[in-house]
Amino acid sequence: MPDRKKSRKAPSEKTSPSTPALSLKIETTDSKSHNVDVDDFFKTAEKWLSALKAFALEQGELVKWEIVELKKSSAFIQVQPIKVRTHKPAAKLVKSWDDGLRKIERTGRPPAKFSSTSLAALEEFVFSVPQNTVVSVGNGRAGAALPITALTQRRVEEAAHRRPVETPREYVSQGSVRGRLAVLDSWKPDERSFHLQLPLAPDKHVKCTYRDPALVSSLGSGFEGIVEITGLLSYKPDQPWPFAADIDRIRVLPRAPEVNLRDLVGLIHIPDGLDSVSYVRSVRDAE
Amino acid sequence: MPSSKPTLDVWDSCCLLGVLNGEKDKLPALLSQTQKFEDGTAVLGIPSVVVSETVTLSDGTPAEEKMNKFLDNPYVVPLQATREVATMSSRLQYRFDTKRLTDLRTKAIAAGVPKDNANKLKRADADVLATALVYKAARLTTYDPFLLFIGKEYITPETALVIDLPDTSLLPFDCPPSADGASASTPAQPTRPPAE
Numbered sequence: 001m002p003d004r005k006k007s008r009k010a011p012s013e014k015t016s017p018s019t020p021a022l023s024l025k026i027e028t029t030d031s032k033s034h035n036v037d038v039d040d041f042f043k044t045a046e047k048w049l050s051a052l053k054a055f056a057l058e059q060g061e062l063v064k065w066e067i068v069e070l071k072k073s074s075a076f077i078q079v080q081p082i083k084v085r086t087h088k089p090a091a092k093l094v095k096s097w098d099d100g101l102r103k104i105e106r107t108g109r110p111p112a113k114f115s116s117t118s119l120a121a122l123e124e125f126v127f128s129v130p131q132n133t134v135v136s137v138g139n140g141r142a143g144a145a146l147p148i149t150a151l152t153q154r155r156v157e158e159a160a161h162r163r164p165v166e167t168p169r170e171y172v173s174q175g176s177v178r179g180r181l182a183v184l185d186s187w188k189p190d191e192r193s194f195h196l197q198l199p200l201a202p203d204k205h206v207k208c209t210y211r212d213p214a215l216v217s218s219l220g221s222g223f224e225g226i227v228e229i230t231g232l233l234s235y236k237p238d239q240p241w242p243f244a245a246d247i248d249r250i251r252v253l254p255r256a257p258e259v260n261l262r263d264l265v266g267l268i269h270i271p272d273g274l275d276s277v278s279y280v281r282s283v284r285d286a287e
Numbered sequence: 288m289p290s291s292k293p294t295l296d297v298w299d300s301c302c303l304l305g306v307l308n309g310e311k312d313k314l315p316a317l318l319s320q321t322q323k324f325e326d327g328t329a330v331l332g333i334p335s336v337v338v339s340e341t342v343t344l345s346d347g348t349p350a351e352e353k354m355n356k357f358l359d360n361p362y363v364v365p366l367q368a369t370r371e372v373a374t375m376s377s378r379l380q381y382r383f384d385t386k387r388l389t390d391l392r393t394k395a396i397a398a399g400v401p402k403d404n405a406n407k408l409k410r411a412d413a414d415v416l417a418t419a420l421v422y423k424a425a426r427l428t429t430y431d432p433f434l435l436f437i438g439k440e441y442i443t444p445e446t447a448l449v450i451d452l453p454d455t456s457l458l459p460f461d462c463p464p465s466a467d468g469a470s471a472s473t474p475a476q477p478t479r480p481p482a483e
Contacts, residue, residue, distance in 0.1 A: 280431070
């Protein structure tokens with residue numbers, strides 16, 4: 001890791017100022033070997049590209065990264081994000097990344113466009129700098145390369161710590177869910193609640209509360225059977241089943257099937273003699 | 288309800304409507320699924336959009352009452368279109384669109400999907416697929432060629448969700464051909480309406 005003042009100036013990268021591109025350069029400080037170790041190059045480049053991709057994804061920009069320059073002598077690579085839809089370079093993305101990186105370097109504060117995910121990927125990249133090397137990142141303009149130093153690492157770390165990980169929030173939605181009425185917690189008027197065991201997640205019970213005392217009779221007849229509850233269902237993010245419910249309706253379902261699949265055979269006739277696949281396709285395509 | 292967790296088999300509308308419409312090429316395989324639902328090893332997941340597309344045809348007919356009673360079966364689990372499902376559906380529609388996945392159409396046509404349906408995943412198809420993914424189904428049963436193609440090419444390798452025609456392993460070996468000559472052990476081939 002070089003000292004900022006001692007770090008060598010990056011050689012000018014001959015890219016047109018109008019070309020939105022980002023570069024990575026690795027130089028060795030080992031006086032015995034002028035060539036960069038190939039593992040060092042690929043590992044660092046991979047982390048750098050991961051950081052760029054994480055940032056692009058957070059901006060909602062669908063791009064592919066193309067190599068626009070690759071040099072052997074100084075282990076230099078320059079890439080350009082190309083919008084998948086228009087095949088044009090994503091100039092704003094390049095500017096946002098470069099401005100953001102320089103702001104972090106100056107202030108240690110997270111720029112608005114850098115989410116915790118982007119900062120985590122950036123942190124991983126700046127801390128992957130191999131020993132006895134100078135790693136610089138550029139923006140396609142000559143003389144604008146920014147060496148990754150201990151200061152850079154500290155600033156990126158500060159910025160990452162200042163932006164807490166965004167955790168998706170729980171949400172509430174009106175709906176219904178079925179399950180086995182398993183445990184009645186309380187019959188007290190103010191603490192009416194029971195647990196519903198879900199057929200597809202038997203280990204995760206839904207804690208159900210209700211206010212209407214008239215629902216008690218449904219609980220009695222539905223105990224140990226299957227009921228359908230309707231009300232405000234609380235979900236944790238990324239979970240398909242609710243963890244709690246504030247119920248305003250309970251429907252006790254039959255304990256054994258009253259109508260089976262085979263009882264449905266031939267009950268309807270799809271219009272125009274269509275078969276089910278053609279009918280469904282025609283309905284969905286008409287939307 | 289058994290204490291062990293059953294697997295979730297989600298059905299697309301064409302399966303339920305195939306039964307209701309009495310389609311002889313589909314009936315043996317579809318009805319044979321009842322066995323695993325009745326013995327508790329699997330439950331039948333019906334996405335909201337499938338309930339809607341099916342009930343539209345049965346409402347106001349003598350089929351209405353039986354259909355409602357069928358949906359109350361202990362082995363039937365209506366699957367709500369939660370916020371997670373809606374978000375996933377939107378992402379799937381965005382992804383499976385020829386505008387973004389440029390080789391989608393070519394690959395789909397090569398796999399036998401009719402040309403007029405090989406461009407993108409439509410909303411209702413995406414809702415069904417998203418429901419199966421969000422509720423972590425083991426299988427999505429459908430006859431739709433585009434969903435079958437997307438399953439084989441992308442979804443199953445990425446998520447392990449099987450998207451396929453009905454499982455025929457439950458059919459008896461000596462199952463006789465159905466009345467219209469279709470073999471019970473040969474699942475119906477996916478069909479699409481003719482191109483407009």
